[in-house]
Amino acid sequence: MTPERTPELFDSWAENYDDFVDTVSDRFPFAGYHQVLDRMVELSDPKEGMRVLDMGIGTGGLAKRFVDFNCEIWGLDYSSKMLEKAAQKVPSAHLVKADIRSEWPSELRIGFDLIVSAYSIHHLDLNAKLDTIKRMHDELLNKEGRIVIGDVSFRSFAERAAARRELAHEWDDYEYYWAADETKTMLWGEGLYVVYEQISFCGGVYLIVSV
Numbered sequence: 527m528t529p530e531r532t533p534e535l536f537d538s539w540a541e542n543y544d545d546f547v548d549t550v551s552d553r554f555p556f557a558g559y560h561q562v563l564d565r566m567v568e569l570s571d572p573k574e575g576m577r578v579l580d581m582g583i584g585t586g587g588l589a590k591r592f593v594d595f596n597c598e599i600w601g602l603d604y605s606s607k608m609l610e611k612a613a614q615k616v617p618s619a620h621l622v623k624a625d626i627r628s629e630w631p632s633e634l635r636i637g638f639d640l641i642v643s644a645y646s647i648h649h650l651d652l653n654a655k656l657d658t659i660k661r662m663h664d665e666l667l668n669k670e671g672r673i674v675i676g677d678v679s680f681r682s683f684a685e686r687a688a689a690r691r692e693l694a695h696e697w698d699d700y701e702y703y704w705a706a707d708e709t710k711t712m713l714w715g716e717g718l719y720v721v722y723e724q725i726s727f728c729g730g731v732y733l734i735v736s737v
């Protein structure tokens with residue numbers, strides 16, 4: 527089992543994060559990582575001038591893709607070192623140091639057309655995930671906006687349980703991998719409509735909009 531997640535842990539990972547992900551993107555839990563990010567951008571349908579917030583921006587790999595569409599980029603992360611890397615990769619980005627789980631700084635309350643998050647929200651347990659998505663929708667998203675999340679995820683609770691048995695030694699109990707059936711049902715109950723696509727055996731993308 528890996529150590530508990532803290533900003534300091536991510537600080538220590540920042541320098542080598544991009545190389546690390548490239549090396550392991552053919553295996554659990556990062557299998558399909560680049561394809562997940564590609565699909566996130568497609569489902570985001572970015573347009574010039576869109577204001578985009580990347581929650582858990584990390585080194586900025588996903589955010590950088592939206593620069594090509596001339597979007598206005600914002601990023602939140604609680605790791606200073608990750609934010610330094612993001613600033614190098616996306617110099618135009620507005621970067622905010624904050625914890626996804628806590629109250630967000632007032633500078634973020636400006637209305638976003640799109641909120642994205644890649645491989646970050648699995649650090650939150652199910653209740654915190656749902657609370658965060660609901661708050662992103664209610665507090666930060668514009669009326670016609672969309673939320674696109676890509677992460678370690680399985681089609682169903684049953685598939686996740688089977689993977690956990692199969693991957694016993696690689697499974698990390700500090701991480702809360704998604705099960706799409708459980709998430710969809712709970713978000714529908716909150717008035718949010720969810721479309722899910724499985725991209726690799728352990729990676730998937732959620733598109734979330736208001737009904």
Ligand SMILES: C[S@@+](CC[C@H](N)C(=O)[O-])C[C@H]1O[C@@H](n2cnc3c(N)ncnc32)[C@H](O)[C@@H]1O
Nearest residue numbers: 536582583584603604605608625626644645646
């Ligand atoms: C696995 S990395 C993913 C980075 C990037 N989004 C990507 O796709 O490669 C997780 C990121 O989420 C950030 N993170 C994790 N938990 C967080 C929290 N509670 N609040 C803010 N950032 C968090 C970490 O600092 C790290 O940058």
